Amino acid sequence: MTQDKREAYWRANLRSIAGVLAIWAAASFGAGILLADRLDAFRLFGFPLGFWFATQGAMLVFVALVFVYVRWMNALDRRFGVYEE
């Protein structure tokens, strides 16, 4: 693998990490804490929306994020030939 490709792999990883952490922060610190009172004006089934994010929604987002990142990185590893057989 050339040096350019090595750097491209790492940059692609850093971009996906930044994306994951942006959504991570938006779901927890954003929807679950800072915006929770405003979101409570909306209802999701029986839940005030802000309360739902704080007690369930943020955690579900976390789970989905990690599995998306796993798939993303496996694809990236394959594309750059660093996938472990």
Added chain:
Amino acid sequence: MGPIGWTWVLVAASFGLYAGIALYTRARSLADYYVADRAVHPVVSGMATGADWMSAASFMSMAGILAFTGRDGSAYLMGWTGGYVLLAVLLAPYLRKYGKYTVPQFVGDRYYSRSARAVATVCALVVSFTYVAAQVRGVGIVLARFLELPIGAGVVIALAIVFFYAVLGGMKGITYVQVAQYLVLIVAFLVPAVLVSRLLTGNPIPALGLGGRLTEGGAALLGVTPGRHLLDALDAVGADLGLGRFTAGARPRLDVVATTAALMIGTAGLPHIIIRFFTVPKIRDARASAGWALLFIAVLYTAAPAVAAFGRGLLVATVEGVPHTEAPSWFRAWEQTGLVAWTDRNGDGRMQLSGDPARNEVRVDGDVIVLAHPEMARLPAWVVGLVAAGALAAGLSTAAGLLLVIAAGFSHDLVRGVAAPRLSDRAELGWARGAAAAAALGAGYFALRPPGSVAEVVAIAFGLAASSFFPVLVLGIFWRRATREGAIAGMAAGLLVTSAYVLWFRHLHPELNGPEHWWLGISPEGIGALGTLVNAAVLTVVSLATPAPPREVQELVASLRYPREPAPARAAASSRAR
């Protein structure tokens, strides 16, 4: 058979299961002992990590905190799960690529310094030891209440069990025992939650029942009108008694943000969790294993707010305004442990709850909610026994994982890493088992004579883990220029800020421990977030002011980034490394 009989049966059966698995899977080599020979499937590893992670605090205390604080308590839910996102993207795959046994060993190699390794070892030992004492204490409480033993006998039994399989079995033994413990604790948490959820809302899934409407029977149990949303009924009852609304937050936002961040970062910095990712065969397994661990943890954590809501409703309904002579049986049983207490302030012989401390007559420790809610809802006796077995599984599995970190820190990092590098594998294994045994005895001593409450001690452990390890590990992986001097200064500064703040408000001036005196309104639980920032800032500045790390260290950092290294690329990398 009554609750005590069922508890004996279920606890004895679960302990027998753990002992059998431990014997069958006991460690035979050093790699077995520290990292289970790196042969654990990621799903199995995720499940074991889930049990390792979910301690007596997750099982008992978390829903209790939520029951009393409502939405503000969600800092624990988000904090203790959000850390796994950080682990998956920032730490687990890179530390697995590094491929050795302990976290301090990584710190020592990455920062080319035995002193850095020694500092990191001391941090790991302090964090793990405070945490293990809390677990042993929690297990002792459960044994005392449900088996009606003296608390000292409970602690001794807990220690004997943990000693047996952690000390002898090592990482390989505890991993497979933890899989069994995960299954026991999740069944024990969900069965009563499902039964209560169906009873109150007709929906068997607790997380959905929480948002559901009350059934006839449920409304009668809670003493409210049927057909209302459970959450609305709780909010109304909370407002009536001055307890605050369950779905609303009352704490300052900045403090909730800081506390959540400190718990997330602390989670990602806890050595007993990080080393789990050393046990899987491949780098991509480390990422996947973090996802599975989080999923298995979320199964319990998404049910916890429902258990909290049910417990809060049932507590009020079975206690408020009831004459003490007619107090329910769970109330009397827990009064004997001192975790539930009644003071008849207005002399009317009835128990009254209030948000106003001067009028509140009933004190219920948060830990009681999960353990007592099956009895509050009058579920059958076997459910009560099941909850006790689950709480024990949660406490024991975490204690075992922590003892292993203490054993490895002592034998691998201090004895072989610093004091006697020429030690044989066999002798090192002996030191590891001896250290685990000594730590178990020490934990037993502190569990019988706790220096503070369980929650207090655990909160300090998180703050220390966050402000010591996390920045040093992340910057060590992502920034080649981070230097030895920077790491040592950063760890020292982070630890100093966090422990000074905690000591000041908790021990030196507990009378000042309130939002009006806190710096920026940040509580001692949230100060770890600030300690982390201080650590990272000091590390960065000092690194830039000191000479760059040697070339082989920069090559080590570069190599962590690639799961597999094609041969020609290695030469290219080293020739262009800065």
